[in-house]
Amino acid sequence: MxxxxxxxxxxxxxxxxxxxxxxxxxxxxxxxxxxxxxxxxxxxxxxxxxxxxxxxxxxxxxxxxxxxxxxxxxxxxxxxxxxxxxxxxxxxxxxxxxxxxxxxxxxxxxxxxxxxxxxxxxxxxxxxxxxxxxxxxxxxxxxxxxxxxxxxxxxxxxxxxxxxxxxxxxxxxxxxxxxxxxxxxxxxxxxxxxxxxxxxxxxxxxxxxRGCNYYSVEVSGPGADLHSGVFGGTAQEPMTDLVRILGSLVDTDGKIQIPGIAEQVAPLTAEEDGLYDGISFTMETLYESLGSKTTIFDDKKKTLMARWRNPSLSIHGVEGAFSAPGAKTVIPAKVIGKFSIRTVPNMEIEKTNECVAKYVEDVFKKLGSKNTMKVYPQHCGNxxxxxxxxxxxxxxxxxxxxxxxxxxxxxxxxxxxxxxxxxxxxxxxxxxxxxxxxxxxxxxxxxxxxxxxxxxxxxxxxxxxxxxxxxxxxx
Amino acid sequence: MxxxxxxxxxxxxxxxxxxxxxxxxxxxxxxxxxxxxxxxxxxxxxxxxxxxxxxxxxxxxxxxxxxxxxxxxxxxxxxxxxxxxxxxxxxxxxxxxxxxxxxxxxxxxxxxxxxxxxxxxxxxxxxxxxxxxxxxxxxxxxxxxxxxxxxxxxxxxxxxxxxxxxxxxxxxxxxxxxxxxxxxxxxxxxxxxxxxxxxxxxxxxxxxxRGCNYYSVEVSGPGADLHSGVFGGTAQEPMTDLVRILGSLVDTDGKIQIPGIAEQVAPLTAEEDGLYDGISFTMETLYESLGSKTTIFDDKKKTLMARWRNPSLSIHGVEGAFSAPGAKTVIPAKVIGKFSIRTVPNMEIEKTNECVAKYVEDVFKKLGSKNTMKVYPQHCGNxxxxxxxxxxxxxxxxxxxxxxxxxxxxxxxxxxxxxxxxxxxxxxxxxxxxxxxxxxxxxxxxxxxxxxxxxxxxxxxxxxxxxxxxxxxxx
The missing domain is CATH 3.40.630.10 (Zn peptidases)
Structure with a gap:
C-alpha cells in the first residue's frame, strides 16, 4: 500500500x-x-x-x-x-x-x-x-x-x-x-x-x-639537474625514459596496454547489456560538459560503459621536470610520472598493482637504460x-x-x-x-x-x- | 721571435x-x-x-x-x-x-x-x-x-x-x-x-x-581540466597524445628519430677524427661531474663527439600537467611539451624546424586523435x-x-x-x-x-x- x-x-x-x-x-x-x-x-x-x-x-x-x-x-x-x-x-x-x-x-x-x-x-x-x-x-x-x-x-x-x-x-x-x-x-x-x-x-x-589505483613511476640517473648544452648527447636522460614508459601505457582511444587488466573485468551479462539504452543521457550533454567533441566513442552506450563498468588509465603529469611557461634547457635528474587506473568489478587491487609493476618494469628493461626506475602505487581505493x-x-x-x-x-x-x-x-x-x-x-x-x-x-x-x-x- | x-x-x-x-x-x-x-x-x-x-x-x-x-x-x-x-x-x-x-x-x-x-x-x-x-x-x-x-x-x-x-x-x-x-x-x-x-x-x-633550437608541442582538447573519475575512458586525453609524441623523438641512447637531422651533420674528416684522442678528458672526470655512470657511451672519443659535433635532443618537461608532489586525479585539458635540439655544422635552423614539424605532425596523425596539436620553435640560436x-x-x-x-x-x-x-x-x-x-x-x-x-x-x-x-x- x-x-x-x-x-x-x-x-x-x-x-x-x-x-x-x-x-x-x-x-x-x-x-x-x-x-x-x-x-x-x-x-x-x-x-x-x-x-x-x-x-x-x-x-x-x-x-x-x-x-x-x-x-x-x-x-x-x-x-x-x-x-x-x-x-x-x-x-x-x-x-x-x-x-x-x-x-x-x-x-x-x-x-x-x-x-x-x-x-x-x-x-x-x-x-x-x-x-x-x-x-x-x-x-x-x-x-x-x-x-x-x-x-x-x-x-x-x-x-x-x-x-x-x-x-x-x-x-x-x-x-x-x-x-x-x-x-x-x-x-x-x-x-x-x-x-x-x-x-x-x-x-x-x-x-x-569505480575505484582508483594511483601510481608513481620514478626515473633517476644523474646526481643533479644538468645543462642540456653540456650533457645533451652524453647522458642517458631520465625524461627520455619516462615519456617512453608513459607512452606505452594506453592508446589514444583509451585502450589500456597493460596485460592482465582487461582480463579482470567482469563479463557483460545480458541483463546489464539491456540497462544502458534506457538511461537518460545524450552525447550532446556530454560534449557540453566536456567543452569539446574529443570523445573516444560517438555513442551513448559505449560511453556509459566506458565511464561506469570499464577501467580507464589517465596520465596526470610529471614531477621534477620543467613545468613553467617559457624555455629552460634543463635535463632533469629525477622525474616522477603520475598516472592512475580507474578500477571496476572484478578487478583486485593487489593483482592490478602486480600487472602494472610487471609491465612497466618490462618496458623499462627493453629500453636498455642505465638509469634507475621505480614504479609504486601512491594510494589505492576499491x-x-x-x-x-x-x-x-x-x-x-x-x-x-x-x-x-x-x-x-x-x-x-x-x-x-x-x-x-x-x-x-x-x-x-x-x-x-x-x-x-x-x-x-x-x-x-x-x-x-x-x-x-x-x-x-x-x-x-x-x-x-x-x-x-x-x-x-x-x- | x-x-x-x-x-x-x-x-x-x-x-x-x-x-x-x-x-x-x-x-x-x-x-x-x-x-x-x-x-x-x-x-x-x-x-x-x-x-x-x-x-x-x-x-x-x-x-x-x-x-x-x-x-x-x-x-x-x-x-x-x-x-x-x-x-x-x-x-x-x-x-x-x-x-x-x-x-x-x-x-x-x-x-x-x-x-x-x-x-x-x-x-x-x-x-x-x-x-x-x-x-x-x-x-x-x-x-x-x-x-x-x-x-x-x-x-x-x-x-x-x-x-x-x-x-x-x-x-x-x-x-x-x-x-x-x-x-x-x-x-x-x-x-x-x-x-x-x-x-x-x-x-x-x-x-x-653548438646551437639550440627549442620547441613547444602543444596538445589540447577539452574546454577545461577534467576529473579522471568522471571523464576517464570518455575523453581522448591530450596528455596521452603528448607522451606518445615525446616518446617518439629520441631513444635511450640519444639517437634522434627525426628524419633529416642526422643527414645535415657535417661528415667527419680524417683531420677531425685525429683530434679527439689527444684531448685531456677522461670518463672518470665526466662521471664525477655527472654524479653517476649513466652515460650513453663508455669511451672518451664518442663522448666528446656527441657533445661537440653531433646534435642531441633533450626533453625538458611539460607545462599544463600536474607537476607537484602528491596525487591529483586531473585530466589536463592542454599540455605543452618542451624539447630542444642542440645543433651542429652544417645544420640549418629552418630546415631543422621543417623536419621537426613534419615528423611531429606525422606521429600525431598516426595516433588518430581528435585533439588539436601544434608544434613550433620557441627560439633558435645557431x-x-x-x-x-x-x-x-x-x-x-x-x-x-x-x-x-x-x-x-x-x-x-x-x-x-x-x-x-x-x-x-x-x-x-x-x-x-x-x-x-x-x-x-x-x-x-x-x-x-x-x-x-x-x-x-x-x-x-x-x-x-x-x-x-x-x-x-x-x-
Missing amino acids: APQLDGYFKQVDDMSDAFIERLRQAIAIPSISSEAARRPDVVRMGHWLADELNKLGAQAELRPLGKQQGTDLDLPPVVLARYGSDKNKRTILVYGHYDVQPAEKEDGWETEPFELTVKEDGRMLGRGSTDDKGPVLGWLNAIEAHKAAGIEFPVNLLMCFEGMEEYGSDGLDDLINAEAKKYFADADAVCISDNYWLGTERPCLTYGL WWVASPKHWNFSAAAKATERVWGVQPDFTREGGSIPVTLTFEQATGKNVLLLPMGSSTDGAHSINEKLDKRNYIEGIKLLGAYLHYVAEEPQN | APQLDGYFKQVDDMSDAFIERLRQAIAIPSISSEAARRPDVVRMGHWLADELNKLGAQAELRPLGKQQGTDLDLPPVVLARYGSDKNKRTILVYGHYDVQPAEKEDGWETEPFELTVKEDGRMLGRGSTDDKGPVLGWLNAIEAHKAAGIEFPVNLLMCFEGMEEYGSDGLDDLINAEAKKYFADADAVCISDNYWLGTERPCLTYGL WWVASPKHWNFSAAAKATERVWGVQPDFTREGGSIPVTLTFEQATGKNVLLLPMGSSTDGAHSINEKLDKRNYIEGIKLLGAYLHYVAEEPQN
Missing part, C-alpha cells in the same frame, strides 16, 4: 521559504575545510548544524577527531545525531558534509559566493548550495515538515555529518569503524546524498562507483557496487516516481566516493546514493547552484524515501 | 695580493641581474668597473640600454672602454660580464657568497669569482702590471663588459650591431673569457659551440665554429704554452654562448674563447670559486696572449 504523503508534500511546499532561509544561513558560514584560516568557520558551521538538529528534537553531539594530519590544527568535529529510537521502526543512517570548497567573488562568481542568491530562473547560487549543504539540510527540513504537519516520522534516523570531506575526510574512517557496532549499530541501511543526476531532467539512484534490488533502492525508486513522476535511472559513476565503501564495509548494510542536485550544479566550480525545484522536491523525496523504506518488505 | 715576458710575469706575481684585493672589491657588490631589487647593485658594479678602468688610464664610458623588456626597470649600462689607439698596433676587442647569478648563504654555501674567501688550498670562493668577474678583472690587472713594470702595452684594447649576461643579455645584440662599424670598427679580432677548461689540469682554447688556425688562436696557443708549459687542447663546447656568434657576425672578425677557470669552478652553483693559480696565471696568460697577438703574422 502506497504511503499517505500528500500532507507531507503540502507542508514542504508551505514551508519552502523557511527551508530556503535555513539554506541561506548555512551558506553564510564560509566553512572551507582546506584553508587553515577558515577552520573556526568550519567549526562554527558544525555547532550551528548541531544546534538546528537539537532544536528539531534530535539528539546531536559533536565528536572531536583530534589533530589534522601533520599539523597542530584541530579537525572540525563530526556531527552525530539520532532522531527517534522506536524499536519497531527501521533505522536509516544518512551521511553528508557541512564543509565546502574554497570560493572568492574574484574567481568569476556572478554573485557573492557566501550569500545565497535566488535567481528568477530558480537557480539558488552559493558555495555549498548543492555540495553538500542543501542535501544535508534536506534531512532537517524533512524532520521539521513532519513535525509541523503532525505526521509521524516513519523511521529512526541516524545522521553523520562531517566537516572535512573537501579535504580528504581526515579522521572519518576511524570514527565510522569505531562506531559501526556502537552509535551506528541499529542502522538497517545507509543513504548518502552527495552526488548528482546524470543530466538535468531525470533523477537517478546510484549503485556503483570500486563499489551495491545491489539495486535491495529494499533500500526499491524504496528510493518508488519515492522518486511518486515525487518526480518518472522512474529513476539506475546509474553508476566513474569517480570514487570513498566513504561509501567505508560505510558498507563497517556496517555490512546496503548503501544507496540518492542525489538531490543535477549535473549542471557545478559543485566545485564558480557559480555553484542548486535549483529551487531540486531543493524543494528533493526534501519531499528524502521524506518519501523514508516512508517507502518503512513499508518495503525485507529482501 | 718570442716576446720578452719575464718582467711582466714577475710584476704580476709581485702584485698578486693587489689583484686579489681588486677581485674582493668586485665580489662584494652583489650584482645579481635576475633580481629587480638588486638592480642598483648591478648599476653600482658597472660604475665601479668604469672607475677602475679610468684610473688605469683607459677611456671608459657607460652606455645605457633602455628599459628591460616588459618592465619599467632600466637595464644596467654596458661598460665600453678603450686602452690605447696606436694605429701601428693590432686592436683586440674583449668581452665579459660584470653581473652574477643569485646566491644566498642558506643555499648551502660554506662561506658568505659575497665575501671573497681565499682557502689554504688556493680556492677563492665567492659568487662571480670565476663567472665572470675574475676574467674581466684579468684584463684590468694585465694593464696595471704593464704600467707598473714600465712595459709598453702590445696592442690597443677595446672592452665590452655587460651587466645582463645571466639574464638573457637583454639589449646587447642591438648595441653590438650598432657599434660594429663605430666603436668596434678597428677591432682585428675578438677574445671572450667566459668559459672553462674541459678538466682541471690542461688549459684549452675553444673554437666551436651553432658557431671558428678557424683555430687563425693568428688569434695561434697567439693564444703560444701564450698558453709559455705560461702553463703545455699545449692547450683545442676544444668545442656543447652549450651555446650566443654573444660569440653576434660578435663574429657583427664584426666579421675571428672570435676566440680563452678560458681562465677550470671545470670544477661551479659557475652557477653554490661555492663558486676560482683557483688562485688560475687567476694569477690567467692574468699572465691574457697579457702574454696580447704580446703574441702583436707578433703573429697575418693568416
Whole structure:
C-alpha cells in the first residue's frame, strides 16, 4: 500500500521559504575545510548544524577527531545525531558534509559566493548550495515538515555529518569503524546524498562507483639537474625514459596496454547489456560538459560503459621536470610520472598493482637504460557496487516516481566516493546514493547552484524515501 | 721571435695580493641581474668597473640600454672602454660580464657568497669569482702590471663588459650591431673569457659551440581540466597524445628519430677524427661531474663527439600537467611539451624546424586523435665554429704554452654562448674563447670559486696572449 504523503508534500511546499532561509544561513558560514584560516568557520558551521538538529528534537553531539594530519590544527568535529529510537521502526543512517570548497567573488562568481542568491530562473547560487549543504539540510527540513504537519516520522534516523570531506575526510574512517557496532549499530541501511543526476531532467539512484589505483613511476640517473648544452648527447636522460614508459601505457582511444587488466573485468551479462539504452543521457550533454567533441566513442552506450563498468588509465603529469611557461634547457635528474587506473568489478587491487609493476618494469628493461626506475602505487581505493534490488533502492525508486513522476535511472559513476565503501564495509548494510542536485550544479566550480525545484522536491523525496523504506518488505 | 715576458710575469706575481684585493672589491657588490631589487647593485658594479678602468688610464664610458623588456626597470649600462689607439698596433676587442647569478648563504654555501674567501688550498670562493668577474678583472690587472713594470702595452684594447649576461643579455645584440662599424670598427679580432677548461689540469682554447633550437608541442582538447573519475575512458586525453609524441623523438641512447637531422651533420674528416684522442678528458672526470655512470657511451672519443659535433635532443618537461608532489586525479585539458635540439655544422635552423614539424605532425596523425596539436620553435640560436688556425688562436696557443708549459687542447663546447656568434657576425672578425677557470669552478652553483693559480696565471696568460697577438703574422 502506497504511503499517505500528500500532507507531507503540502507542508514542504508551505514551508519552502523557511527551508530556503535555513539554506541561506548555512551558506553564510564560509566553512572551507582546506584553508587553515577558515577552520573556526568550519567549526562554527558544525555547532550551528548541531544546534538546528537539537532544536528539531534530535539528539546531536559533536565528536572531536583530534589533530589534522601533520599539523597542530584541530579537525572540525563530526556531527552525530539520532532522531527517534522506536524499536519497531527501521533505522536509516544518512551521511553528508557541512564543509565546502574554497570560493572568492574574484574567481568569476556572478554573485557573492557566501550569500545565497535566488535567481528568477530558480537557480539558488552559493558555495555549498548543492555540495553538500542543501542535501544535508534536506534531512532537517524533512524532520521539521513532519513535525509541523503532525505526521509521524516513519523511521529512526541516524545522521553523520562531517566537516572535512573537501579535504580528504581526515579522521572519518576511524570514527565510522569505531562506531559501526556502537552509535551506528541499529542502522538497517545507509543513504548518502552527495552526488548528482546524470543530466538535468531525470533523477537517478546510484549503485556503483569505480575505484582508483594511483601510481608513481620514478626515473633517476644523474646526481643533479644538468645543462642540456653540456650533457645533451652524453647522458642517458631520465625524461627520455619516462615519456617512453608513459607512452606505452594506453592508446589514444583509451585502450589500456597493460596485460592482465582487461582480463579482470567482469563479463557483460545480458541483463546489464539491456540497462544502458534506457538511461537518460545524450552525447550532446556530454560534449557540453566536456567543452569539446574529443570523445573516444560517438555513442551513448559505449560511453556509459566506458565511464561506469570499464577501467580507464589517465596520465596526470610529471614531477621534477620543467613545468613553467617559457624555455629552460634543463635535463632533469629525477622525474616522477603520475598516472592512475580507474578500477571496476572484478578487478583486485593487489593483482592490478602486480600487472602494472610487471609491465612497466618490462618496458623499462627493453629500453636498455642505465638509469634507475621505480614504479609504486601512491594510494589505492576499491570500486563499489551495491545491489539495486535491495529494499533500500526499491524504496528510493518508488519515492522518486511518486515525487518526480518518472522512474529513476539506475546509474553508476566513474569517480570514487570513498566513504561509501567505508560505510558498507563497517556496517555490512546496503548503501544507496540518492542525489538531490543535477549535473549542471557545478559543485566545485564558480557559480555553484542548486535549483529551487531540486531543493524543494528533493526534501519531499528524502521524506518519501523514508516512508517507502518503512513499508518495503525485507529482501 | 718570442716576446720578452719575464718582467711582466714577475710584476704580476709581485702584485698578486693587489689583484686579489681588486677581485674582493668586485665580489662584494652583489650584482645579481635576475633580481629587480638588486638592480642598483648591478648599476653600482658597472660604475665601479668604469672607475677602475679610468684610473688605469683607459677611456671608459657607460652606455645605457633602455628599459628591460616588459618592465619599467632600466637595464644596467654596458661598460665600453678603450686602452690605447696606436694605429701601428693590432686592436683586440674583449668581452665579459660584470653581473652574477643569485646566491644566498642558506643555499648551502660554506662561506658568505659575497665575501671573497681565499682557502689554504688556493680556492677563492665567492659568487662571480670565476663567472665572470675574475676574467674581466684579468684584463684590468694585465694593464696595471704593464704600467707598473714600465712595459709598453702590445696592442690597443677595446672592452665590452655587460651587466645582463645571466639574464638573457637583454639589449646587447642591438648595441653590438650598432657599434660594429663605430666603436668596434678597428677591432682585428675578438677574445671572450667566459668559459672553462674541459678538466682541471690542461688549459684549452675553444673554437666551436653548438646551437639550440627549442620547441613547444602543444596538445589540447577539452574546454577545461577534467576529473579522471568522471571523464576517464570518455575523453581522448591530450596528455596521452603528448607522451606518445615525446616518446617518439629520441631513444635511450640519444639517437634522434627525426628524419633529416642526422643527414645535415657535417661528415667527419680524417683531420677531425685525429683530434679527439689527444684531448685531456677522461670518463672518470665526466662521471664525477655527472654524479653517476649513466652515460650513453663508455669511451672518451664518442663522448666528446656527441657533445661537440653531433646534435642531441633533450626533453625538458611539460607545462599544463600536474607537476607537484602528491596525487591529483586531473585530466589536463592542454599540455605543452618542451624539447630542444642542440645543433651542429652544417645544420640549418629552418630546415631543422621543417623536419621537426613534419615528423611531429606525422606521429600525431598516426595516433588518430581528435585533439588539436601544434608544434613550433620557441627560439633558435645557431651553432658557431671558428678557424683555430687563425693568428688569434695561434697567439693564444703560444701564450698558453709559455705560461702553463703545455699545449692547450683545442676544444668545442656543447652549450651555446650566443654573444660569440653576434660578435663574429657583427664584426666579421675571428672570435676566440680563452678560458681562465677550470671545470670544477661551479659557475652557477653554490661555492663558486676560482683557483688562485688560475687567476694569477690567467692574468699572465691574457697579457702574454696580447704580446703574441702583436707578433703573429697575418693568416
